[in-house]
Amino acid sequence: MFKFELLKTSKDSKARLGKITTNHGEIETPIFMPVGTRATVKTMTPEELKDIGAQIILSNTYHLFLRPGTEIIEKAGGLHKFMNWDKPILTDSGGFQVFSLSDNRKITEEGVHFRSHIDGSKMFISPEKSIDIQNILGSDIIMAFDECAPYPASHEYIDHSMRRTLRWAERCKNHHKNVDNQTLFGIIQGGMYKDLREISAKEMVDMDFKGYSIGGLSVGEPIDLMTEILDYTTDFMPENKPRYLMGVGSPDYLFEAVERGVDMADCVLPTRIARNGTVLTHQGRIPIKNAIYKDDFSRLDDECDCYTCRNYSKAYIRHLFNVDEILGMRLATIHNLYFLIDMMKNIRESIKGDYFLEYKKDFYKKYGYK
Numbered sequence: 293m294f295k296f297e298l299l300k301t302s303k304d305s306k307a308r309l310g311k312i313t314t315n316h317g318e319i320e321t322p323i324f325m326p327v328g329t330r331a332t333v334k335t336m337t338p339e340e341l342k343d344i345g346a347q348i349i350l351s352n353t354y355h356l357f358l359r360p361g362t363e364i365i366e367k368a369g370g371l372h373k374f375m376n377w378d379k380p381i382l383t384d385s386g387g388f389q390v391f392s393l394s395d396n397r398k399i400t401e402e403g404v405h406f407r408s409h410i411d412g413s414k415m416f417i418s419p420e421k422s423i424d425i426q427n428i429l430g431s432d433i434i435m436a437f438d439e440c441a442p443y444p445a446s447h448e449y450i451d452h453s454m455r456r457t458l459r460w461a462e463r464c465k466n467h468h469k470n471v472d473n474q475t476l477f478g479i480i481q482g483g484m485y486k487d488l489r490e491i492s493a494k495e496m497v498d499m500d501f502k503g504y505s506i507g508g509l510s511v512g513e514p515i516d517l518m519t520e521i522l523d524y525t526t527d528f529m530p531e532n533k534p535r536y537l538m539g540v541g542s543p544d545y546l547f548e549a550v551e552r553g554v555d556m557a558d559c560v561l562p563t564r565i566a567r568n569g570t571v572l573t574h575q576g577r578i579p580i581k582n583a584i585y586k587d588d589f590s591r592l593d594d595e596c597d598c599y600t601c602r603n604y605s606k607a608y609i610r611h612l613f614n615v616d617e618i619l620g621m622r623l624a625t626i627h628n629l630y631f632l633i634d635m636m637k638n639i640r641e642s643i644k645g646d647y648f649l650e651y652k653k654d655f656y657k658k659y660g661y662k
């Protein structure tokens with residue numbers, strides 16, 4: 293089962309409100325999706341994820357294919373059972389990870405030959421293989437197998453790569469059988485070239501996927517280039533299908549994406565920086581390990597009412613990081629994820645009440661964005 297309802301579009305921007313319905317529950321959009329690459333959102337239990345308001349999480353084909361392998365997950369009855377998460381799961385197709393994690397990979401029309409980044413053994417993933425793995429994982433939303441082209445790259449390279457990704461998308465669509473339980477998204481590529489983005493978007497739309505990702509962004513390009521390409525691309529995307537911007541997860545990137553008509557986004561940023569002691573607050577990021585917090589008994593963020601902020605002080609969390617206690621990473625992760633999930637809830641409210649751009653302006657001012 294998969295349904296997307298467009299509930300409202302803003303008058304003064306492309307920001308919009310929507311609702312996705314899947315076999316494992318509903319997803320209000322715009323939404324930020326926590327990343328659980330290896331069948332866990334690092335340091336979090338499913339109960340804690342539900343407690344902070346997570347509606348859907350990501351996992352990853354490449355990583356799970358390598359470890360524990362599809363056989364184990366198949367025996368477990370699929371990823372939902374294996375990780376005890378009964379809400380929606382979205383899996384990425386492995387394209388991005390093959391290019392970002394493994395070296396001496398070889399891209400052919402058939403698929404990608406690469407060496408496992410774990411033990412160097414020879415591996416191969418094709419569009420069909422990626423669909424088969426995602427089918428065993430049993431995720432609700434699955435991604436077509438694509439090449440996330442490097443940045444920067446020549447127009448010629450991107451043209452060649454984008455057209456191969458289109459052929460791979462066709463093969464994914466033809467190979468995908470479990471259409472009632474798993475919804476396949478096409479991924480629009482085209483690098484930072486508007487002419488190639490237009491070709492990719494139009495051809496993907498002609499293939500009639502139930503939703504579309506915008507790939508090839510958040511790969512190191514400056515934010516204003518990302519927003520320019522994104523703004524151009526969403527204009528070629530159907531109104532009545534979800535738009536998913538891959539790999540975006542800091543507050544400004546999320547606001548800019550929503551303003552340009554994006555419904556879904558994911559990123560490891562909030563969980564990754566939390567483990568390193570960087571905390572998101574309404575006044576910007578704070579390095580909690582810093583000695584200035586040694587005897588600061590206030591909560592991480594005085595506007596936050598997450599479990600961490602209700603029960604612990606900066607001084608205590610700084611202490612935990614200072615003595616390498618795992619609880620520090622957990623409390624910072626709970627807070628950072630809650631911060632973004634709560635920000636997206638406020639963004640949905642602001643679209644509903646027609647004050648999204650005002651909310652964005654206030655948020656940026658307090659956060660210290662220009």
Ligand SMILES: CO[C@@H]1O[C@H](CNc2nc3cc4c(=O)[nH]c(N)nc4cc3[nH]2)[C@@H](O)[C@H]1O
Pocket residue numbers: 384385386387388435438439440441479506507508509510511538539540559560561
């Ligand atoms: C800014 O943070 C860094 O950058 C990554 C996020 N940026 C990102 N861009 C992506 C593009 C694609 C794509 O084109 N195709 C597929 N299949 N998946 C993708 C996943 C992506 N993730 C984080 O991992 C982090 O290292």
Ligand SMILES: [Zn+2]
Pocket residue numbers: 592593596597598599600601602627630
């Ligand atoms: Zn908090």
